[in-house]
Amino acid sequence: MIRREGWGKKIRDTKKLLYRGEPAAVLAVENQEYTDYRMAVRCMRYDADEYERQIKEIMSRHKAQEGISYFGEEDRILPVLTIVLYYGKEEWKRPRTIHDMLDFSRGRVFRVKIPDYPLQVLSVRNDINIELFRTELREVMGILQRVDDKAAMRRFFAENREAFSKMTERGFEVIVCSTNSRKLRRYIMKNTEGGHVNMCKAFDEWMEDCRMEGKALGIRIGEERGQKRGEKRGVKKGEARLSQLILKLGAEGRAADILRVAEDASLRNRLYRKYGL
Template identity: 60%
Template sequence: MGKKDITLNAFLGDAHIFADLINGCCFQGNTLIRPEELLPLDSAQYTRTNQGKPGKKYRDLKKLWFQEEPIAILAVENQERRDFRMPVRCMRYDADEYERQIKAFEAEAKSAQSAFEPETAIRLLPVFTLVLYYGRDEWTIPRKVYDMVDFHRKARRLRGQVPDYPLRIISVKKDMDIELFHTELKEVMGILQRMDDKASMKAFFEADRAAFSQLTEQAFEVIVNCTNSRKLRKYITENREGGCVDMCRAFDEWIEDCRKEALIEGKKAGRREGEKKGIKEGEARLARLIQLLENEGRIADIFEAAKNAAVRNRLYKKYGL
C-alpha cells in the first residue's frame, strides 16, 4: 500500500469523515448514517487463493453500521489507478464477507450445541462497497461485471440470465459533489478535484480560508501526499508555530509558487513552439533555394550553400527568399 492510500485510509477511517463520505456520495448529503453508529472492523478477510488454498486479503476500510443492532457492513476501497478487474475484485470481497458471516453462524450454533438450520438461522447483514477513485484519468473501464463478460454469438442468449454485479464507484473529479459534505472532507476533496488547475484551486481556497485554517493534520497529509507536493510540506513545516500550522499562509505560499511555475512553463512552451516554427520555416526556405539552384544546374552552389551560411544568405537575397 502506497503513502497516498495509507494517509487517505487514516483520514477516511475517522467515523465523522467516513459517515460524511457515505452520506454525501450515496444519500444526497442527508444524515442517514451517524458517526456514533459506526464501529471499526478488522480489514483482513479470509479467502481462497487461485490455487484453492486459504489466504487473506485486506480491505482499505470496513465498518459495522450499528443502531441498537447490526444493520450493515460498509466498506470503502481507494483507487488512484484504474483497474479493469475492479468489479470482480469487489464481488469477491463482498462474497468473502458473506462467507465469513455464514461461518460465524455455523460456529455459534456449534458452540451452543444446537442443530444448524440455514433457512432459519442465517440472516446475513448487507455488505456495501464504495470505490473512491481519485486518479487523474477518467475511469472508462468496466463499471460492472457485464462490461467484462463476452456475450457474443450463442452466449448472447444468456444475457439477462447470468447475474451481474455493478461497481459502486465515485470518481472524485467527475462524480463527486463536494457541497453535499459537512466535514473537512469538502475541503480535501475540493483540492483533489482541482489538482490540475492551479487557478481554480486558488479560487476555491480563497473562498473558504476559514475552513482551511482549521484543517486537521490528517487532512494536511492527504492534500500533501495526493498532490505530490514537497514544497507544500516545506511551507507547512515553516509555518508551524506552537504545535499549530498556519495553513492559510502555507497555502498562499504554495499556490503563489505554483502560479509562478505555471507562468515560467508557459513561457518555455512558447519559446519551444517558436523555435520549432523557426526550424520548419528555415527548412522550407533552404528546400526552395535548393530547388531553384537545381533548376539552373548550379549543383556546386547547392553544396556551397549547405555548408556556408554567408553564401546561403547571399543566395537567399538574390532569389528573394
C-alpha cells in the same frame, strides 16, 4: 490509495458498520486512482469474503452457545455495499458490471442466466457534492476537484481560509498525495502544530514559490530566446562581412585568397581590419 496491485490484496481500504439503532449494513470503500478493468471481480470477491466472514462469526457464536457450529435457516447476515471512490481525470467507462468483463460471444444464452454484479463508482471530480460534508472532507474533496486548476484552487482556499487553518494532518496528507507536491508537503510540515496544519499559510507559501518559479522560468526562457536571437543576428552579420570581403577580393583578382579566408580565421580577421569591415 490503490493504484495497480496484484490479486493478493484482500484487505479493504475502508470498512464501516452502518447503524440504524443496530447494525444495518457493511459499507466499504475502495480507492482508485486509475481505472482497473478487474474491478467488478475484485469487488465481488471482497463482498463474498465479507459475507463468508459473517457466516463464520455466526457459526462460532452458535458453537459457543449451543456446542455445535452451524448456520441455520433463521440466521441472517448484513448486506454489503462497496463504493469505488475514483480520483482519476479520465471518465471511468468500463467495467461498470461483471457482465462487462464476460465474453458472451459464443454463448449469448448465458447472459440472461448468469447474475450480473454492478459496480458503484463515484468520481471525486464529477459525482460528489462537497456541500453535503460537515467535516474537513469538504475541503479535501474541494481541493481534489480543483487539483488541475491552480486558479480555482486558490479561489477555493481564499473562500475557506478558516477551515483550512484548522485542517488535521490526515486531511493534509490526502491533499499532498493528490497534488503530488513535495514542496507543499514541506511547507505544511513547517506549519504544523499540535496535530493541526495552518493550511492557509502553507498554501500561501507554496503558491508564492510556484509564482517565483514561474517568473524564473519566464526569465530563463526569455534569456534563451534572446541568446538564440543574438546568435542568429551574429551569424547573419558574420555572413554579411564575409560576403563583402569576398566581393573586395574578387574585385582585386585575388581568387586564391578567397579560398584561404574561408578556412583561415586569422587571415580573415586581418583582412576585415584592412578593409574596415
